[in-house]
Amino acid sequence: MSMHRETFWALQRKAAPYLFVAPFVIVFCSFMVYPLLNSIWLAFQFTNGPQSSVFVGFDNFLFMLRDPDFWTALKNTAIFTLFSVFLQLPLSLGLALLLNARWVRGRNFFRMAFFSPHLVGQVFVALLFSLIFLPHYGLLNRALHAVFGVGLDTKWLMNANLVMPALVLTSLWMYVGFNMIYFLAALQAVDRNLYEAAMVDGASRWQQFLHVTVPGIKPIAVFVIIMSTIGSFQLFELPFVLLKGPGPDNSALTIVMYLYNTGFSTGDLGYASAIGWVLVLIILTVSLAQAKVTGLWKKNV
Amino acid sequence: MSRLPFGPAPTLLIVVCVLTAAWLALAPGPDVPPDGVTRLHVLTFAQTHYDAYKVIIPEFEASHPGVHVKLELGDERAVTSRLQSAFWAGTKTPDLVEVEIGAVGMFFRGPLDEIGFTDLTDRVHETGLYDRIVQSRFAPWSSRGRIFGLPHDVHPVMLAYRRDLFEKEGVDPADLDTWDKFVAAGRRMTRDMDGDGIVDQYMIELSDSAHGDLEPLLFQRGGGYFDADGALTMDNAIAVETLAWYVPLVVGPGQIANSLGAGQILTQAMEDGFFLCLLCPDWRSAVIENDMPRLSGKMGLMPLPRAEPGGRGTSTWGGTMVGIPKQSPHPDLAWELALYLYYAPEPFEERFRNTNILPPTRDAWDLPAISEPRAYWGGQRIGDMFVSIADETPPQYTSPYTPLAKTKLGEAVLQCVDYYKHNGEEGFRDFVAQTLKEKADDIRALLERNPFL
Numbered sequence: 001m002s003m004h005r006e007t008f009w010a011l012q013r014k015a016a017p018y019l020f021v022a023p024f025v026i027v028f029c030s031f032m033v034y035p036l037l038n039s040i041w042l043a044f045q046f047t048n049g050p051q052s053s054v055f056v057g058f059d060n061f062l063f064m065l066r067d068p069d070f071w072t073a074l075k076n077t078a079i080f081t082l083f084s085v086f087l088q089l090p091l092s093l094g095l096a097l098l099l100n101a102r103w104v105r106g107r108n109f110f111r112m113a114f115f116s117p118h119l120v121g122q123v124f125v126a127l128l129f130s131l132i133f134l135p136h137y138g139l140l141n142r143a144l145h146a147v148f149g150v151g152l153d154t155k156w157l158m159n160a161n162l163v164m165p166a167l168v169l170t171s172l173w174m175y176v177g178f179n180m181i182y183f184l185a186a187l188q189a190v191d192r193n194l195y196e197a198a199m200v201d202g203a204s205r206w207q208q209f210l211h212v213t214v215p216g217i218k219p220i221a222v223f224v225i226i227m228s229t230i231g232s233f234q235l236f237e238l239p240f241v242l243l244k245g246p247g248p249d250n251s252a253l254t255i256v257m258y259l260y261n262t263g264f265s266t267g268d269l270g271y272a273s274a275i276g277w278v279l280v281l282i283i284l285t286v287s288l289a290q291a292k293v294t295g296l297w298k299k300n301v
Numbered sequence: 302m303s304r305l306p307f308g309p310a311p312t313l314l315i316v317v318c319v320l321t322a323a324w325l326a327l328a329p330g331p332d333v334p335p336d337g338v339t340r341l342h343v344l345t346f347a348q349t350h351y352d353a354y355k356v357i358i359p360e361f362e363a364s365h366p367g368v369h370v371k372l373e374l375g376d377e378r379a380v381t382s383r384l385q386s387a388f389w390a391g392t393k394t395p396d397l398v399e400v401e402i403g404a405v406g407m408f409f410r411g412p413l414d415e416i417g418f419t420d421l422t423d424r425v426h427e428t429g430l431y432d433r434i435v436q437s438r439f440a441p442w443s444s445r446g447r448i449f450g451l452p453h454d455v456h457p458v459m460l461a462y463r464r465d466l467f468e469k470e471g472v473d474p475a476d477l478d479t480w481d482k483f484v485a486a487g488r489r490m491t492r493d494m495d496g497d498g499i500v501d502q503y504m505i506e507l508s509d510s511a512h513g514d515l516e517p518l519l520f521q522r523g524g525g526y527f528d529a530d531g532a533l534t535m536d537n538a539i540a541v542e543t544l545a546w547y548v549p550l551v552v553g554p555g556q557i558a559n560s561l562g563a564g565q566i567l568t569q570a571m572e573d574g575f576f577l578c579l580l581c582p583d584w585r586s587a588v589i590e591n592d593m594p595r596l597s598g599k600m601g602l603m604p605l606p607r608a609e610p611g612g613r614g615t616s617t618w619g620g621t622m623v624g625i626p627k628q629s630p631h632p633d634l635a636w637e638l639a640l641y642l643y644y645a646p647e648p649f650e651e652r653f654r655n656t657n658i659l660p661p662t663r664d665a666w667d668l669p670a671i672s673e674p675r676a677y678w679g680g681q682r683i684g685d686m687f688v689s690i691a692d693e694t695p696p697q698y699t700s701p702y703t704p705l706a707k708t709k710l711g712e713a714v715l716q717c718v719d720y721y722k723h724n725g726e727e728g729f730r731d732f733v734a735q736t737l738k739e740k741a742d743d744i745r746a747l748l749e750r751n752p753f754l
Contacts, residue, residue: 020311023318046752048411049389054752063750068743135561137569151499158510158560160715246708248510249715264382265704266747267410 042273049267060274070275072250073258074282076164080254081232081286083168084175085225091176092224096183097213111184114177122174126241129170133157157242160249167239167252174238175228182224183217190216222294226287233283236260255279334369339631341370341638342395344384346377347621349587349656350399350453357648361641368634377401384408387628388417394626396635397642400450402441402620402697403704409444410701411753418449418624419632425451430644434661440529440696442622450622451639452661454584455691458517458616460505461581461589464601464679466574474603483606484550487557490577500559505578506567507558509551509718512710514560517580519543520695521616522608526706527698531754535706536734536741545733548717553725568592580605582618583687587657590677597677602686615690617697659687666691701754702744709740 043060045053064070095114099107117125132139133156144150156166194212203211214221239252246253246261255275263272291297334340343358345351351374358370373395375383381404387394388408394417400408408417425431425448431439435455442450462474470490477483487504494501507514519525524539534540551558561570570576571593581589581602589600604614623643625635644662650670653659659666671684700706713736720732748754 016311046750048415048753049385051389051415052411052753059750063746066746134566136575137561137566153499153559155510155561158508158562160510160719249712250708264385265407266701267385267407 039273039276042270043277044274045270047268047270049269053270056270060271061278063271064274064278069250069253069258070255073253073255076250076252077233077235077254077256079164080167080171080235081229083164084171084228084232087168088172088175089179089221089224089228091172092179093183093221095176095180096187097209099180100184100187111181115181116177117174118178122237123241125170125174126238129166129173130157130242133166158248160247160251163243163247163251167242170238170242179224179228182220186217186220187213218294219296222291222296225294226290229286229290230283233279233286255282337367339368339634341368341397341631341634342373343370343397343638343642344373344375344380344395345399346375346380346401347399348374349584349658350621353648353652353655354642356651357642357645360648361638365634365637370638377404381407384417384626388626391628394628396629396631397623397625397639399453399621399623402622402699403707405441405450405622406699406701406703409449409699410751413445413447415753416444416449417626417628419627419629420447420449421451421625421636422446422448424636428640430640430662433644433664435663435691435694437617437694437696438620438661441620441699442624444699445531450624451643453621453623453643453658454619455659455661455687455694456582456584456617456619457659457687457690457694458521458580458582458605458618459586459602459686459690460578460605461586462578462601462603463571463574463576463596463599465599466502466577467601474601477603477606479610480546480606480608484555484557487550488555491557494574500556502574503559503576504557505550506560506570506576506580507547507551508560508714509558510560510711510715512707512714514580515544515547515710515714516707517582517616517618518547520697521605521613523613523695525695525698526703526710527700529696529698531698531700533700533702533706533741533744533748535710535744536737540737541730541734544713544717544737545730548714548721548729548733552718552722564592571596580618583657583659583683584619586678586683587655590657598679600677601679602681602683604686604690613693613695615693617694620697653684657683657687659684659691701751702747705747706744709743713737713740 042053044055044057046056046059047053098104099111099114104110133141135141135155135158136152138156140156141150141152141154144154145152154162156162190213194216195208198208198212234256235254236256239247239254240257240260243252246257256279259272259275259279262275263269343354345354351372354372358372362368362370380398381400384394384398384400385407386392413420425439430451434452438452438455439448442448442452460474467474472486472490477486483504490502491500491504492502493499519540522539522543524534524537524543526533526535528534549555551560559576561567561575567576571579571589572595579585579589586602589596593600605616607614623639625632625639629635644660644665646665646668649660649665650668653668653670654673659671665671666684666688671688672682673684674680674682713733716736717729717733720736721729724732
């Protein structure tokens with residue numbers, strides 16, 4: 001009897017870890033692995049929802065090459081991503097440097113104030129800015145009119161040329177403070193002794209920044225760049241709510257919005273899956289390139 | 302406790318998990334009606350419809366003992382996507398669902414037998430409903446000759462105008478019976494009122510960047526996105542003619558129209574006299590009453606100017622259907638309820654007073670509520686006015702690709718506006734034709750790929 005009991009407990013001891021991770025594995029496989037694998041199959045089908053499908057080989061991918069809306073979406077997404085990386089992140093870093101300086105009074109208040117837009121979520125921000133951008137009565141036009149005498153009828157969200165600046169402006173308000181927190185954390189981790197040593201060596205402020213700060217925050221900076229790039233390529237809610245769709249002349253159509261429209265408005269899950277996989281490849285390529293350029297994989301000497 | 306190899310905490314977690322799962326699996330759902338009660342679930346996206354149905358449903362329940370109607374209101378986009386997901390997954394659906402005209406095409410994408418709504422064609426003909434209703438209103442809810450929804454409305458279009466400002470300008474709306482006369486008057490009345498160099502009075506609200514306002518004007522001229530056979534028509538001669546006429550109204554030296562957006566900004570603009578006229582289907586007249594109470598007595602309705610003498614004096618804008626999903630376990634009862642909600646004359650009068658929406662059944666047009674004068678509109682009998690043009694309402698044919706066609710028409714508007722702004726009339730007509738063709742070809746490429754149509 002005691003022999004059986006010992007075998008039971010021994011077995012239980014071996015099986016228990018697997019049982020504990022089993023719920024996660026089951027859920028992960030059901031809602032992540034299976035849909036992912038299924039979407040590969042779907043990418044080679046023409047579908048009417050999941051009800052009927054016809055195998056079309058690579059036709060979805062070939063059609064994508066000559067689909068003007070896909071290229072518009074790709075162009076818009078790429079432009080937004082460039083602004084995110086080359087405008088938003090430098091601003092975040094600048095703000096972090098400013099709010100890391102000891103001479104700035106009320107630093108904690110400003111840190112919270114700059115971070116707070118991120119707390120309210122994209123939908124709220126989009127609704128807020130849809131009012132700010134109103135022609136004739138909106139806050140932005142009123143301010144521009146009062147300060148610079150600009151006409152009140154600038155249609156930020158109805159003019160295809162102004163939609164992207166409006167989107168970038170909105171995302172700046174939302175994300176500059178958020179990324180600033182990462183840079184702040186990185187800046188605070190840089191050893192102060194290195195600055196003192198640099199000063200003793202006669203390094204200027206700029207040289208200190210270039211040769212002490214930048215190498216010190218590099219791992220975090222690379223992480224922020226890659227995450228911002230991925231986030232920008234996945235842009236969806238902000239333009240979807242701000243413009244209630246792709247905007248005039250598809251000026252706010254992003255790849256994910258196009259994927260959503262194709263899958264859930266047009267019902268072509270096959271083409272939507274193909275778009276999704278192309279997006280994966282794009283993000284993967286860009287992220288690998290960024291990691292390579294920034295020397296992420298180089299061992300620190 | 303020593304027999305538990307990982308201590309008591311994981312064991313406790315497992316027990317909690319098992320108990321929770323068991324409770325979820327065994328507990329009755331909140332939707333299960335008591336024994337002997339049949340529950341009909343109605344889902345709508347419009348607050349005005351919801352309010353109207355809420356008042357009249359108790360009477361239906363009283364006349365159908367044992368039937369309980371659950372009425373639910375949802376956001377339009379949420380209703381549509383939930384319904385599509387339910388159709389795709391084969392899960393439970395409401396017994397009656399209202400669908401907006403802009404979204405219905407997506408349900409007609411696949412083969413006829415895979416459309417999630419019950420085919421109502423035979424019922425509509427057998428009950429004589431087809432002959433009672435303005436027949437053009439079946440068009441949006443039909444695919445390949447079969448009817449999948451009952452029309453809620455006709456939505457004829459008139460023009461709402463600032464009566465007080467027209468009087469001040471000395472313009473009689475009755476004289477503006479063609480678009481040529483309207484535009485000529487508009488060029489006089491569109492101007493800078495306070496001398497600051499900024500135009501602050503426009504004749505009409507029309508968009509220079511979207512399809513929404515062009516659409517009813519296109520329908521008025523007999524154009525549209527698709528014809529009855531599902532062929533794309535958005536680049537035909539009527540479309541080219543209409544767009545070439547429309548663009549100079551919203552841009553350039555002869556501009557008489559502008560647009561700022563919907564909601565509060567439109568209310569403010571109307572109150573300020575920034576716009577003198579709005580395209581006004583019946584439903585929008587109620588929106589105006591609700592959103593612009595300060596304009597009571599200062600507004601009027603006039604027929605839509607005709608494209609040419611003898612042409613159509615109205616158009617259509619918007620629409621709603623009610624459909625019975627195939628998954629409904631009570632299709633006959635749902636059909637009865639749909640007829641009651643949409644076409645029963647008794648509750649209709651109060652609903653018309655609240656929504657101004659003209660029903661598509663002609664026999665309801667004689668009800669006293671239709672002919673009541675409305676103080677908001679300066680005593681006009683707006684019901685009679687809408688009735689007088691209802692039979693002229695043009696059809697809107699639906700395709701799974703209608704939403705895309707709308708987007709493409711919006712792109713064409715924007716590109717043509719941009720061209721006209723920089724080049725004026727020179728080569729404009731050819732540019733319009735070429736742009737519309739390019740946009741239409743994008744859709745044709747998608748149509749050719751679809752093996753189900």
